[in-house]
Amino acid sequence: FDTTRRDFERERSEDDVGGPILEYGELYGERGEVMYEGQLTRGPDEPHGAGTAYWESGNVKYTGHFNAGKYHGTGTLYWPNGNLKYDGQINENKWHGAGVAYWENGNLIYDGPCKEHKWHGAGSLYWENGKLHYEGQLREGEKHGWGVMYLESGELYYEGQFEEGLEHGAGSLY
Structure with a gap:
């Protein structure tokens, strides 16, 4: 300060x-x-x-x-x-632990755990319009593991494996 x-x-x-x-x-x-x-x-x-x-x-x-x-x-x-930006656990200025983050417009952006200021673990990401974008596993801020991704319109887009933010491995496109 x-x-x-x-x-x-x-x-x-x-x-x-x-x-x-x-x-x-x-x-x-x-x-x-x-x-x-x-x-x-x-x-x-x-x-x-x-x-x-x-x-x-x-x-x-x-x-x-x-x-x-x-x-x-x-x-x-x-x-x-x-407007609310983040509510949860913080470790030396970094989001770390359970928390909920919000877009500047007030809509939810993320609900789940964080590690060193990055989404990490089982969580949900939201589009800026408030619709669900992704629900599943995340690692160091990227979609990684099993998850379900939706278009900004709310339509189901992909369900399956992700690696470093991209669809990778077993899964289904809709």
């Missing part, structure tokens, strides 16, 4: 394992806008614990848990227009 000043309320806590002392406060941008409010480590003024980050416009950017200034744990990200 690039900030110019801070204000603290003197609510201090120390975690159970002797971790950093936390205070509640706000971090401000260069024009005085609130960029973050929530728990901060004492000293380097890093978001750590529960908090909310904001876009320069004032819209919420992220709400959830932080670790050493990074999104970490359960959290919710928002597009600059205020």
